[in-house]
Amino acid sequence: xxxxxxxxxKTPTPLPHSLSKLPRxxxxxxxxxxxxxxxxxxxxxxxxxxxxxxxxxxxxxELFVNESEKESKLKQAAGLPRIRLSEIDLQWVHVLSEGWAxxxxxxxxxxxxxxxxxxxxxxxxNGSVVNMSVPIVLAIDDAQKNRVGSSASVALVDQNDDLVxxxxxxxxxxxxxxxxxxxxxxxTAPGLPYVEETITGAGNWLIGGDLAVVNPxxxxxxxxxxxxxxxxxxxxxxxxxxDAVFAFQLRNPVHNGxxxxxxxxxxxxxxxxxxxxxxxxHPLGGYTKADDVPLSWRMKQHEKVLEDxxxxxxxxxxxxxxxxxxxxxxxxxQWHAKARINAGANFYIVGRDPAGMGHPVEKRxxxxxxxxxxxxxxxxxxxxxxxxxxxxxxxDKTQSKMAFFDPSRAQDFLFISGTKMRALAKNRExxxxxxxxxxxWKVLVDYYDSLVPAENGRVPQPxxx
Numbered sequence: 001x002x003x004x005x006x007x008x009x010k011t012p013t014p015l016p017h018s019l020s021k022l023p024r025x026x027x028x029x030x031x032x033x034x035x036x037x038x039x040x041x042x043x044x045x046x047x048x049x050x051x052x053x054x055x056x057x058x059x060x061x062e063l064f065v066n067e068s069e070k071e072s073k074l075k076q077a078a079g080l081p082r083i084r085l086s087e088i089d090l091q092w093v094h095v096l097s098e099g100w101a102x103x104x105x106x107x108x109x110x111x112x113x114x115x116x117x118x119x120x121x122x123x124x125x126n127g128s129v130v131n132m133s134v135p136i137v138l139a140i141d142d143a144q145k146n147r148v149g150s151s152a153s154v155a156l157v158d159q160n161d162d163l164v165x166x167x168x169x170x171x172x173x174x175x176x177x178x179x180x181x182x183x184x185x186x187x188t189a190p191g192l193p194y195v196e197e198t199i200t201g202a203g204n205w206l207i208g209g210d211l212a213v214v215n216p217x218x219x220x221x222x223x224x225x226x227x228x229x230x231x232x233x234x235x236x237x238x239x240x241x242x243d244a245v246f247a248f249q250l251r252n253p254v255h256n257g258x259x260x261x262x263x264x265x266x267x268x269x270x271x272x273x274x275x276x277x278x279x280x281x282h283p284l285g286g287y288t289k290a291d292d293v294p295l296s297w298r299m300k301q302h303e304k305v306l307e308d309x310x311x312x313x314x315x316x317x318x319x320x321x322x323x324x325x326x327x328x329x330x331x332x333x334q335w336h337a338k339a340r341i342n343a344g345a346n347f348y349i350v351g352r353d354p355a356g357m358g359h360p361v362e363k364r365x366x367x368x369x370x371x372x373x374x375x376x377x378x379x380x381x382x383x384x385x386x387x388x389x390x391x392x393x394x395x396d397k398t399q400s401k402m403a404f405f406d407p408s409r410a411q412d413f414l415f416i417s418g419t420k421m422r423a424l425a426k427n428r429e430x431x432x433x434x435x436x437x438x439x440x441w442k443v444l445v446d447y448y449d450s451l452v453p454a455e456n457g458r459v460p461q462p463x464x465x
Contacts, residue, residue, distance in 0.1 A: 057103030191360025
C-alpha cells in the first residue's frame with residue numbers, strides 16, 4: 001500500500017496492545033457543497049493564510065508519558081488497583097492520548113460528562129467554549145469500584161493484563177445509562193449497536209481522571225503506519241505547504257461519486273483563492289457494526305482508488321481516524337467535525353444523514369437526513385470550522401459516469417444506494433461503467449467472496465485483506 005502515503009512517523013515505536021477484532025463499517029451517500037453562511041465567501045478572502053487552524057483550547061493535549069518517566073510510572077502502577085480495558089475502551093485511550101479530544105486530559109469526570117450530555121460542549125477556565133458532543137467515559141462495576149476503594153489513582157491494563165496507562169486524581173460517579181442513551185441517541189429503543197456493545201452490560205459507575213499513557217496502543221494489523229496522530233497530520237500538512245485542509249470521513253469504499261465531490265471541493269477552494277488545498281481522506285477505524293466492511297478491506301480499496309488515479313496522491317493524505325462509531329446522527333457528527341479541527345482541518349465535508357442509521361425497531365431512518373448538516377452550522381464551539389454540505393451525485397446514464405444530479409433531466413440519472421452496491425458486489429455483478437474504478441470494485445467483490453457460508457451454514461469472519 002505504498003502508493004497511499006509516504007508519511008514518516010516521528011514518534012517512538014509504541015509497545016503493542018493488540019485488539020482482537022478488526023473493525024467493521026457502513027455506507028455514506030453522495031452529495032452538495034455550500035458555504036457555512038451566505039457572508040462566508042467574502043470573509044474567506046481575509047482568512048486565507050498558510051497557517052493551520054489552531055487546536056481546540058489553543059494546543060494539542062497529548063497524554064503520553066515521557067520516556068524518562070516510564071520506569072517510575074511502571075513502579076507506581078505495580079502498587080495500584082487495576083481496571084481491565086475492553087477493546088473499545090482501548091480505542092478511546094488511543095483517541096484521548098493523541099489529542100483528538102483536546103483539550104480533554106483523560107476520561108471525563110462528572111462535570112465534563114454532564115456538560116457533554118446537556119450542552120454538547122465544554123466551557124474552559126478562560127470562559128471559552130469547545131465542542132464535545134459524545135461522552136468519552138470509562139465504566140466500572142461494583143466489584144471494581146470496591147477494589148479501587150480510596151485510591152486516588154488506578155492502573156489501566158489491556159486484556160493480557162499489560163499496563164496501558166495510569167488514571168490519576170480520579171472521580172467515581174453514577175453511570176445513569178438511560179439518560180446517557182436518551183441524550184446521545186435521542187431514543188432508548190433496543191438494538192442500537194454501540195449501546196448493546198458497550199453500555200447495556202457495562203458497570204453502573206463511571207471513573208474519570210487525568211490519563212498518562214505509558215504504552216501507546218498498537219493494533220498490530222498491518223495498518224498502524226496509517227494511524228497518524230493529529231500532530232503527525234499537522235506535520236504532514238505543513239510539509240505539503242497546505243493553506244487549506246478539507247476533511248472527508250467515510251465508512252464505506254470510495255466510489256466515483258465521492259471522488260467527484262472531493263475533486264470538485266478542491267477546485268472550489270482554489271477558485272476561492274487558496275493555493276494548495278489538501279484533502280484528508282479519513283476513514284473511521286474504531287468500532288463499527290458487525291455487518292459493515294472491515295477496515296483492512298476498505299484501506300485496500302482506497303489504495304486502488306489512488307493507484308487508478310481517481311484521487312491525486314499529491315494532494316491527498318490517507319489516514320485512519322481511531323474513534324469508535326456511535327451511529328448517533330447529528331450528535332455524533334459534531335464529534336467527528338471537532339476531532340478534525342484538532343488534526344488541522346478548517347473545512348469539513350458533510351453529507352446526507354451523517355453518522356446515521358436505520359431505526360433499530362421501526363422501518364425508517366432514525367434521524368432526519370438534513371439535520372446533521374444543519375446542526376453543524378449552528379453547533380457551539382464549531383464556529384471556526386467551515387462546513388461544506390454535499391452536492392448530490394448520481395450515475396449519469398447519458399455520460400456513463402458519476403455526475404452532479406441535474407433535476408431538469410432527472411430521468412437520465414440512476415441512484416445506486418449503498419444497499420444496491422453491496423448487493424451487486426455480493427452477487428459478483430458489475431455496476432455500470434464509471435461507478436467505481438475497476439481495481440476498487442474487485443476489492444469489494446473479493447471481500448464478499450470471503451463471506452461465502454461455511455459447510456455448517458455459518459458465515460465465517462472474513463480474513464484480513
